[in-house]
Amino acid sequence: MIERYSLTATAAEIAERFSADVPEFYKPRYNAAPTQLLPVITSTDPQGLSLFYWGRPPQFAKNKSLSERIVNLRQENISERPVLKKALMKYRCIIPADGFYAWKKLGKKTAIPYRFTSTEKLFSFAGLWEEFEDEGGAMVHTFTIITVTANDTVSKITERMPMILDKRLEAIWLNPASSESAILNTLIPFPSDKLTLYPVSPRINELNLDVPSLIIPTPPADQHGNLTLFD
Secondary structure (H helix, E strand, O other): OOOOOOOOHHHHHHHHHHEEEEEOOOOOOEEEOOOOOOEEEEEEEEEEEEEEEEEEHHOOOOHHOOOOOOOOEEEHOOOOOHHHHHHOOOOOOOOEEEEEEEEEEOOOOOOEEEEEEEOOOOEEEEEEEEEEEOOOOEEEEEEEEEEOOOOOOOOOOEEEEEOEHHHHHHHHOOOOOOHHHHHHOOOOOHHHHEEEEEEOHHHHHOOOOOOHHEEEOOOHHOOOOOOOOOO
């Protein structure tokens, strides 16, 4: 399961990379997590960034099992379920990012967090978005990240990875005219040689902590919770 990522680029860098307007609400994120409002670009409005909730808004996240199911969507499930195929053709989005996190389990209670980055400074995750009314009648927008089987680099840490898109695949994913076969053909693991990884502080586990020091490589000796000197 992928439940943390980062987007630390400036607004200008994002605007240039994705050819999209970046509103004033944008701010770098070092610990993007489910239930938070995060930037996405949809196939219906590829010219600008929008803020959607990842998974579900906080008020709907009490049902943990439901929340877990909608944070990520397995690529394998899309071709098996007609309702997901229908969503795939109408509600595609990309989620700008420059890194993602995964945990390597060393025991029942021990897991070391790692950050993955790409040779391309900025990339995106493939996702689907949804719109619905809350109990008060207000429209709510959410997104889920599509995951694929981990490539050789990521499989050292975990079995799944987000579906990462480069510019060429983004053009297909965001094009409303793309065929079903063309879209499905983008659902492949990102090349292993384009990803690097390094351990980070276990403070990444704190949902409300979002500071630059979280992306700094952390020596193994500090993996037991010792504070770093960067904040």
